Amino acid sequence: MATAHSKTAARFMISPAVVLLLAWMIVPLAMTIYFSFLRYSLMSPGEETFAGWDNYRYFLTDPAFFSAFTNTIVLVVGVLLITVVLGIALANLLDQPMWGQGIVRILVIAPFFVMPTVSALVWKNMFMDPVNGLFAHAAKALGLQPFEFLTHAPLASIIMIVSWQWLPFATLILLTAMQSLDQEQLEAAEMDGASWWRRFFYIVLPHLSRAITVVVLIQTIFLLSVFAEILVTTNGGPGTASTNITYLVYAQSLLQFDVGGGSAGGIVAVILANIVAIFLMRMIGKNLEA
Amino acid sequence: MGNITLKQVTKHFGETVVIPPLDLSIEDGEFVVFVGPSGCGKSTLLRLIAGLEDVTSGLVEIDGADATTLPPAKRKLAMVFQSYALYPHMSVRKNIAFPLKMADMDPAEITRKVEGAASVLNLTDYMERRPGQLSGGQRQRVAIGRAIVREPEAFLFDEPLSNLDAALRVNMRLEITELHQSLKTTMIYVTHDQVEAMTMADKIVVLQAGNIEQVGSPMELYHKPANVFVGGFIGSPKMNIITGPEAEKLGSHTIGIRPEHTMVSKEQGTWKGKVGVSEHLGSDTFLRVHVEGMDLFTVRAEGDVDLHHGDEVYLTPVMDRLHRFDKDGLAVR
Numbered sequence: 001m002a003t004a005h006s007k008t009a010a011r012f013m014i015s016p017a018v019v020l021l022l023a024w025m026i027v028p029l030a031m032t033i034y035f036s037f038l039r040y041s042l043m044s045p046g047e048e049t050f051a052g053w054d055n056y057r058y059f060l061t062d063p064a065f066f067s068a069f070t071n072t073i074v075l076v077v078g079v080l081l082i083t084v085v086l087g088i089a090l091a092n093l094l095d096q097p098m099w100g101q102g103i104v105r106i107l108v109i110a111p112f113f114v115m116p117t118v119s120a121l122v123w124k125n126m127f128m129d130p131v132n133g134l135f136a137h138a139a140k141a142l143g144l145q146p147f148e149f150l151t152h153a154p155l156a157s158i159i160m161i162v163s164w165q166w167l168p169f170a171t172l173i174l175l176t177a178m179q180s181l182d183q184e185q186l187e188a189a190e191m192d193g194a195s196w197w198r199r200f201f202y203i204v205l206p207h208l209s210r211a212i213t214v215v216v217l218i219q220t221i222f223l224l225s226v227f228a229e230i231l232v233t234t235n236g237g238p239g240t241a242s243t244n245i246t247y248l249v250y251a252q253s254l255l256q257f258d259v260g261g262g263s264a265g266g267i268v269a270v271i272l273a274n275i276v277a278i279f280l281m282r283m284i285g286k287n288l289e290a
Numbered sequence: 291m292g293n294i295t296l297k298q299v300t301k302h303f304g305e306t307v308v309i310p311p312l313d314l315s316i317e318d319g320e321f322v323v324f325v326g327p328s329g330c331g332k333s334t335l336l337r338l339i340a341g342l343e344d345v346t347s348g349l350v351e352i353d354g355a356d357a358t359t360l361p362p363a364k365r366k367l368a369m370v371f372q373s374y375a376l377y378p379h380m381s382v383r384k385n386i387a388f389p390l391k392m393a394d395m396d397p398a399e400i401t402r403k404v405e406g407a408a409s410v411l412n413l414t415d416y417m418e419r420r421p422g423q424l425s426g427g428q429r430q431r432v433a434i435g436r437a438i439v440r441e442p443e444a445f446l447f448d449e450p451l452s453n454l455d456a457a458l459r460v461n462m463r464l465e466i467t468e469l470h471q472s473l474k475t476t477m478i479y480v481t482h483d484q485v486e487a488m489t490m491a492d493k494i495v496v497l498q499a500g501n502i503e504q505v506g507s508p509m510e511l512y513h514k515p516a517n518v519f520v521g522g523f524i525g526s527p528k529m530n531i532i533t534g535p536e537a538e539k540l541g542s543h544t545i546g547i548r549p550e551h552t553m554v555s556k557e558q559g560t561w562k563g564k565v566g567v568s569e570h571l572g573s574d575t576f577l578r579v580h581v582e583g584m585d586l587f588t589v590r591a592e593g594d595v596d597l598h599h600g601d602e603v604y605l606t607p608v609m610d611r612l613h614r615f616d617k618d619g620l621a622v623r
Contacts, residue, residue, distance in 0.1 A: 187342050188375035192389035192436070193363035202388070206379040
C-alpha cells in the first residue's frame with residue numbers, strides 16, 4: 001500500500017477534493033475579511049469606502065458584544081454540563097437490562113431528529129407559553145402564577161431547549177462507551193469491596209473519559225453557533241439577554257444593514273472559536289490518545 | 291480460617307439447570323481444583339462461592355457461618371479473573387492498592403502492604419506502569435498481587451493461565467503452587483486443563499454438566515477413577531476405552547487401559563494392530579494403533595522405539611492396571 005507510486009497516486013486522487021474544500025473555505029473567509037474593513041451598509045449599496053479598523057472598534061466596544069460574549073459562554077457551558085451529567089445518568093439507566101429496551105432507546109434518541117426551529121417552536125408554544133403552554137397549565141393546576149419563561153429567564157429557557165436537543169447525542173455516545181466496559185472489571189471491583197458509587201467513580205467514569213471528551217468537543221463546535229433556537233423564540237431579547245455572538249453578527253449585518261460591522265463580528269467569532277478550540281484540545285485532548 | 295461448605299446448592303438460569311443439587315466441603319488451607327470440560331458449570335460454581343451469582347437454592351457456608359446472601363465484598367474472598375480484570379487507567383501500584391483503599395485503610399499501611407506484595411511477586415520495577423504496558427505474565431502477577439494484599443480467607447482463580455503461552459503457563463503454575471505453600475491459604479482454582487489440575491491440586495473436583503463426578507487427590511483419581519468419564523478425563527494422553535467382545539473377554543462391560551500401561555512388541559501380544567500416526571516426543575513416543583474391533587488405541591512406548599506408520603505391532607495390557615467399568619460406566623472394584 002505504501003509504495004512511492006501508490007502515495008503519489010493517492011495524493012493525485014484526493015487533490016480535487018482538497019482544492020474544492022479549500023476554495024469553499026478560503027473564498028468566504030477572504031471576502032469576510034475584506035468586507036470587515038469596508039464601510040458597507042445595505043441602505044446605501046455601491047458606496048463602500050475603506051474603513052480601517054473602525055468596524056472592529058465599534059463591534060468590540062459595543063456593550064451588546066460583551067453581553068453576547070458572556071451569553072455564548074453561559075450557553076455552551078450550561079448545555080455541556082446538562083447534557084454530559086444527564087447523559088451519563090441516562091446511559092447508566094439504559095444500560096440496565098429491562099423490558100422494551102429497543103423502543104426506549106429509540107425514544108430517547110428521537111429528539112435528535114427534530115430540526116432546531118421545529119423543536120424550539122414546540123417548546124415555545126406548547127410548553128413555555130404563559131397562556132396555552134403545558135407548564136402554565138401545570139402551574140395553574142397547582143394554584144401558582146404561570147411563569148413567563150422566555151421573558152423572565154430567556155437564556156435559561158434556550159439552554160433548556162438546546163440541552164433537550166443534544167441530550168440524545170450525548171446519551172448515545174456515552175451508552176456505547178458504557179457497553180464496551182469489561183464486566184469483569186466491575187465484578188473485580190465489587191469483590192474488592194467497592195460500593196456502587198465507588199465503582200462508578202473509580203471504574204466507570206474513567207472508562208467514559210474518552211467518550212465524554214468526544215461529546216464535549218463535538219458539542220462545543222455546534223453550540224458556539226446556536227442560532228435558529230434564538231431566532232424563533234426570543235429574537236435575542238429581551239434587550240440582549242439571550243443574544244449570543246452568532247445572533248449578534250446576524251443582527252448587525254441584516255437587522256442593522258451593517259455588513260461591514262457584521263463581517264468584523266464574524267471574524268471576531270472565528271478568532272474566539274479558535275481560542276476555545278485550542279483551550280479544549282490542551283485541556284482534554286490528551287484523553288483521545290490511545 | 292477458610293473452610294467453605296456447599297450444601298444442596300443449585301443454580302438455574304431461567305429454565306436451564308446449570309448446577310443440580312450439589313454438596314461439597316473444602317477444608318482450610320486446601321488447594322482445590324475444579325476441572326471439567328467447557329460448559330460443565332465449574333466457573334458458575336466458583337462465581338456462586340464468590341457471590342457474583344446468587345444460588346437458586348441451598349446454602350453456602352464460609353467459616354461455618356451462613357454466607358448465602360452475603361454480598362461478594364463481605365465474604366473475604368479474593369478472585370483472579372481469566373481476563374485479569376485489571377483497571378486499565380490505574381498504575382500497577384494503584385491496582386494493587388485498590389482493595390485496601392476501598393477498605394479505607396491508613397495510607398502508610400497501604401504503601402507497606404503494596405510494597406510487600408510487589409516484592410513477593412517481582413513487580414517492584416513496574417509499579418508506575420499501566421496494565422497496558424505489561425506482558426501477559428506481569429499482568430497475571432498484578433492480578434494475584436491485588437488478591438494477596440487483602441489477606442483473604444480464600445483465593446478464587448478462574449482459569450487464570452488460559453491467556454498465557456505454554457512456557458509462561460508452566461512458570462506461573464509453579465509460582466502459584468509456591469505461593470500456596472508459603473501462604474497456606476485456601477485456594478480454589480478452576481481450569482479445563484487436567485495437567486494443571488494434576489500438578490497443582492491437593493484435591494480435584496471433576497465436574498460434568500454441573501454434577502460432581504468424583505472428588506479426590508490427583509493420585510486417587512488417576513489410580514481409581516470412579517467412572518468412565520473421570521478415567522477418560524484424567525491422564526494424558528487419554529485412557530483407551532474398550533467395549534464389546536474384547537472387553538467381555540477380560541471380564542467386564544467396559545475396560546479402560548492407560549497408554550502407559552500397555553506394552554508394545556513387534557513379535558507377540560494380546561492384540562495385533564497397525565501403527566497409524568506416531569508422535570515422537572524424544573522422551574516418549576505415542577503410537578496410535580489401529581486394532582481390529584476397537585477404536586483407535588493410544589499407547590506409550592520408549593522415546594527411541596523404531597516404529598513408524600504402517601508397521602505391525604502387538605499390544606499387551608498390564609493386567610493389574612486394568613480399569614473395569616460396568617454398563618452404567620461405574621467402576622467395578
